[in-house]
Amino acid sequence: MRYLPHTPQDIDRMLKTVGIGSIDELFETIPKNLQRTTPLEIPPAKSEEEVEREFARLTGLNRAGEFLSFLGGGQYPHRAPRVVDHLLRRSEFYTAYTPYQPEVSQGTLQAIFEYQTLMCLLLEMDVTNASMYDGATACAEAALMSLRVLRKKNKVLIARSVHPEFRQVTKTYMVDQPECLVEVGYGPDGRLDRNDLKAKLDGDCACLIVGHPNYFGTLEDLPALAEIVHEAGALLVSTFTEPLAFGLIPGPGRAGADIVCGEGQSFLGDPNFGGPSLGIFSATEKNVRQMPGRLCGEATDADGRKGYVLTLSTREQHIRRDKATSNICTNQGLMALAATIFLSTLGKQGVHRLARTNLSKAAYLKKKLAALDGFSLAFDAPTFNEFVIRCDKVTPAEVLERLLKKNVVAGLALENDYPELDRHLLVCATEMHAKEDLDRLADELAAL
Amino acid sequence: MRYLPHTPQDIDRMLKTVGIGSIDELFETIPKNLQRTTPLEIPPAKSEEEVEREFARLTGLNRAGEFLSFLGGGQYPHRAPRVVDHLLRRSEFYTAYTPYQPEVSQGTLQAIFEYQTLMCLLLEMDVTNASMYDGATACAEAALMSLRVLRKKNKVLIARSVHPEFRQVTKTYMVDQPECLVEVGYGPDGRLDRNDLKAKLDGDCACLIVGHPNYFGTLEDLPALAEIVHEAGALLVSTFTEPLAFGLIPGPGRAGADIVCGEGQSFLGDPNFGGPSLGIFSATEKNVRQMPGRLCGEATDADGRKGYVLTLSTREQHIRRDKATSNICTNQGLMALAATIFLSTLGKQGVHRLARTNLSKAAYLKKKLAALDGFSLAFDAPTFNEFVIRCDKVTPAEVLERLLKKNVVAGLALENDYPELDRHLLVCATEMHAKEDLDRLADELAAL
């Protein structure tokens, strides 16, 4: 076995040193009656070539490559420049552990420091941690953090227009008090319903969680929400699934958001069937000690040289155990690195231009679809690179099914997550869609 | 342009330093009437994404992937373990130049040293150079080296059973004396015709070049040939296209070959449409100073530490200019590295087992095909992983054409290179062919 180095002679020598006669003696502390006597019933060992064949079989079962897709809804079609993967393939990055030993981990640490900075700049926030598992768990941790920051409060308001998976996971995480998670509706423009907010926002509320852009692709009026929420003594948590929007729109920090978190897959490129992705988590300086997750900070070494270390770890499980701000240990380090490389490559000009390209593509498609007979726009507030259309004549299920036959995945039906939106499709367009792709969707819908 | 770093401000600053007002002034030494005034007529610039699309278009025109192929004849289907490419992708290897500065090139140099050693061990020779362009040019250089070693002689004998491209390139290289390249025929067993050899081997012959295994896949009786050739005061040059054979058969050095050279593609894996491949070139210690190409040797540094340098460079063009042993400068360094990694991975056991696997696959196929009605073996001397069959009923052209319709490339018709073998097909089987592939060829041929 090419990964297991010991030859029979090696084993003999080692057994002699250990002072035993056989490998089995090593397992003597395991009660005999628990030990297996037969091999496990799993497939037999394969050679490298056979492994490749098995994967050729599996990938052959996937047919997505033949389809033109307009799926967004939390994961967006973007492509990372090739240089990203070339760098991720550096053994020094991907085969290292969490940088516990800073003297031999300066590469990882400086990259995290750069990642933290990039996110702070993009989101206009003070502090960003080294990453969370994904946007949904980041959102859940934001709810919990809000409850820690405002320890006397016990309620979390969450907009119904926040990504359904964010809401579900947050609910799961609020294991102790699921009833304390209260939904706030949306208005006819697709934005948060302020009346509903005002009705629910009381002195027990630790925070309001909104999406910006929200699940319908719509931008919220963040400054207004911040004012309302802060007035009530609560925190504003602004989540996102499409951070590329912040290449064009102000970071939520500018409006006064206290926690900004969400999904960073757009900065990784391929969606990878939903993971590994990147949980981005930013907060204000003042609440840094209540943040979950690892933080990298600047430090000085014994020779007076600048460098980086993991810091403020008294918040963390390995020190604080059951008093830690979170249980997270392994995070999504390599994905944070990927985002750092991607964003560095894009740079100041690129991030703006790419965001604007997305806006242009989606605006073009939106206009085309809105003009179609039998389809209309569901909401009228501004959107970034996705939007909701209403299927006035044919049901969304039928639209999807009939277009699937034409090798088009037209979008995401909202009914599952929003029973009230039973005629609605979420449609996304990015820089990956050529004009002819957009025209094709419009034509196929027109032809229904 | 993402690879061109200068911003307009950078350019201004630089022009100022240079003391000129515009870029165009930089080209003032070029006569105006020679300068182009219009852009070149080549395709417009593409983005990375568009480049990918262009390549998708091109690879889409290749249909080889759908075919089962039995082509050998100088390039063999093998696959390199994945670890090889992972290491070749290390920037430190592939974006370095020839190791002129040993202090910052020890990686490349030690790898060359290891490559030279591996080849010496495999071929049982004293010295191997850092690589030649490919097998064919290595063969040509061997002819020229023989003429340098035996300066009074002017004739080169070459077996007709040596790879046709080796022979053609050798002829091209013997630009001054094409008539001095004399062919020696083969006998009914597929080996060199010793009578023809004896007839042509005179005092003017600097060397005899044979293939072992030769182009028909046949093993020569090297010890006997060495005796005959040495007796006549000439050198024996043993070429090869399938060095994997030497995992199982003795290195030509054991039989007394003076120069051993050939094609190393089998140690790279994929044939890559014939290049870049690897020219392997080995000689005896005594003739080292007549060798072409670079050599890496052990050396001691100022602190007394062992290391490696390019050495014996007084043979080379950058020192000797028109008196150099060859004009070669850039060679196939990265391919030599790939072979070094591949062979290290295979190791002593692996190279033997892989060679034996090839022998077994080819022997199985040979037996099956020989038993078919309408087909027979052309030669009866032992073969390694390819052999020649005679199509007794249907012409090779028709065999190939009809099997092509079944998505099978049955082999290589020999008539082009050997008009006398107008009913003959060269067929190859390696570890890449599953038993069912071999059976399929036999079945398809039987069904003709």
Added chain:
Amino acid sequence: MTTHTRTPGTTGLMMEEPTVFEIGSPGRTGYSFSALDVPEADPVEELGADAVREEVSHFPEVSEVDVMRHFLRLSQWNYCIDTGFYPLGSCTMKYNPKINEDMARLPEFTRTHPKLPDELVQGNLQLMHCLESILAEISGMDAVTLQPAAGAHGELTGLMLIRAYHVHKGQPRKKILVPDSAHGTNPASAALCGFKTVEIKSGPDGIVLPETIAEAMDEDVAGVMMTNPNTLGLFETHIKEIADIVHEKGGLMYCDGANLNAVLGVVRPGDMGFDVLHFNLHKTFSTPHGGGGPGAGPVGVKSVLEPFLPSPVIVSDEGKLRFDTDRPLSIGKVKGFWGNFGVLVRAYSYLMEMGRDHLRSIAESAVLNANYLRKSLDGEFHLPYPGTCMHEVVFSDKTQRTQYGVNNLDISKRLIDLGFHPPTMSFPLIVPGALMIEPTDTESLETLDRFVSAMKQVAEECRETPETLHEAPVRPVRRRFDEATAARRPKLRWTPSEEEV
């Protein structure tokens, strides 16, 4: 922009490198755009003037060349498995096979959107489904969820299942028993799940005694969370007895599977009495740690817990696989979408190559290696629990600390100078000055021998020249950091210097 002010080369091969914000030139970019083929939208018109920002200030402005060099130089400051021995205890830093990386990059996988219709992603579903079965068989569990993203996430998920189980039975319970040798995530996960952690003392031999559990066990204990082999590298010999005690009282048994490498093919947690466990695919199943993730922490359960598994689960309908969300008792989702799929692909690739033939050899090699180190270093360093160990061995700095004033941190830092990654020091807490060494299955005898020599050299230096150890490391790009100051005045992001603002 500032430039490289420090020595530009430290060895002529490794460079000092400023942050990405301090290199480049205004207006430079490393990205290539296709021409826009639709009318360019006016952001102000589309979004409103307030909703458009000028620019992302201070974002990098670099070429692809700058990017490549910057991150390549950073990479060269890292130690990694592919550089050398990485005996970081509890982390199972084994070799990450290269084919796994390639398989995980197959575009038919990476380009799949998680919300594609099931029929278009049968390959993904089949891979996940097979992986679930294999993990179930290896662990002796009945069902597996692949959703959790890491070990701690798996713990949280598993504890939620336990919680839901008791709630569903109408008897919510409040406490989780956790041995004092446990990893920090165990109590942290329990707390996050709303449980009160009760710490259990390990016995004199480093393992938990049934009587200790029996004493602590009551009707308010939801479960016991144990690591087996435990973090001292010892097998919990009484595990079955303990499980019986716990089950008797209606509690459930949770297994932190971080140390599964030690027992692959030898004994299954499911057969020891555990009801739920998490796997660390990034430990046992060779997926890379990525400098801090991504990992994957699947959770396996006995059938009693199956109804509570996170939604959705993969089910087979006449040969077609699909995600089933109709799971009324499910704890809900613990992560967006389906899990760290790319990590699952790597683990599947590893399992395909290992297969039933080699699985037990992994454990054998890992345990043999640990015991070889144990025996070879016994006498040089204090062994608090001297018996046969499993996949790791925990020494302590007791001799060196008390006799020469040298502690485990000093020893670790000196190992860096000698070309090795240090062992784990932060736990187990019951061994003061711990040096927790896990050699893993992929390390050769030659490597172990070199490590033994280095450790012996360090032991010798403790006796002869202890100051060498206080000063270590002296060789890498940076020496020891002043971490106290860094934490007191945290600087958690780059900020532009005065003149740039």
Added chain:
Amino acid sequence: MTTHTRTPGTTGLMMEEPTVFEIGSPGRTGYSFSALDVPEADPVEELGADAVREEVSHFPEVSEVDVMRHFLRLSQWNYCIDTGFYPLGSCTMKYNPKINEDMARLPEFTRTHPKLPDELVQGNLQLMHCLESILAEISGMDAVTLQPAAGAHGELTGLMLIRAYHVHKGQPRKKILVPDSAHGTNPASAALCGFKTVEIKSGPDGIVLPETIAEAMDEDVAGVMMTNPNTLGLFETHIKEIADIVHEKGGLMYCDGANLNAVLGVVRPGDMGFDVLHFNLHKTFSTPHGGGGPGAGPVGVKSVLEPFLPSPVIVSDEGKLRFDTDRPLSIGKVKGFWGNFGVLVRAYSYLMEMGRDHLRSIAESAVLNANYLRKSLDGEFHLPYPGTCMHEVVFSDKTQRTQYGVNNLDISKRLIDLGFHPPTMSFPLIVPGALMIEPTDTESLETLDRFVSAMKQVAEECRETPETLHEAPVRPVRRRFDEATAARRPKLRWTPSEEEV
């Protein structure tokens, strides 16, 4: 097997590493075999007892882990473009775009056997055909062969064409004129092609004067081989006049295109009067040097030479491309199969991305960079030819050598300590103590400024502490080697130590 005897870590991050023959353990392997599915052949039976060897003695016995670490550690001892500035004159060490690497690895390319029927490899043929046209357009030539594997190979091919041309005309010629500034491969290629090289003196300004050519030109001169811009980095201003003189006497003009980077889109060799040239795709067109190849050295010709091109050529028959071998006047093949295809793919990828829009910018950037260095270092180092240069600038060590006893080798070695790759020193021979600096188009102003500082520091050190330079380098993994002894007693392969034999 011996083990690592030297210090195992030099910086805690880079390791000492023995040869692959000195690591591992007998019986170990790094390769995984599928089970044999046909009867195992008996080698002795198949081949005869004499034709079977026992084993390949002393071949490595290592695991995949050993292999990965071994070569990774070796790689860390190399300086490369991706590490930093590599101003090796005449070698055009520009950035190697990453997408090119990926495109060259597409399996539809790499898996194609060169002898497949043309109809199955239309993609390959089309790529080659398009590349030929683009190169022809860029150089102003009528036809291109992609067969040669490197620059020197292209030279040989080009000279063979010239030779064949004269032979075909019934007037074989014997001499080739080559300026004294030429690269060593030029005279070497001429000799290999059976020509006598006549060296031409460069004029006082570093360029060849028409009168010098006129003097040397006679009816036995087959051609003149020139590099333009030449190896001093100067444009041969009189090139057209020279070409006219040569053509007048029935000779042909050969262009060594190694320096084409300087004039892309600005001026074409075909328009200067050249009849044949070679390209270095591994210089001008960004394909990586691979630590010494593979390269590709396509040759472009005017139509008079087209009939002599190496066989086969690609032709189009009703939209279908095929290899045409019916070339009666061809010089024959110069290489097996069709050329270094994988290198051609990379160059094609580069050309697609650059396109007509950016081609000229490459030259502009390269020339601007060289002149910026020229001006910035003028005064610090002697400039034998002080005028405007093209893509490279050649300084000399004259000042330092005569005044401080420090030569170009010392200066180069000191640059290594400062984190830079040294310039070219081995030529041009007409500049004693040359420092030939080619910054290329992909280097930024910041990098150039850092290099300028380093060069100034070195100049200062020459004045103040010349011994620093004699001792340099002191920082990398090895210091200066005793190359004389190495050449006197060459050890060109590893050999087992006594006890192992």
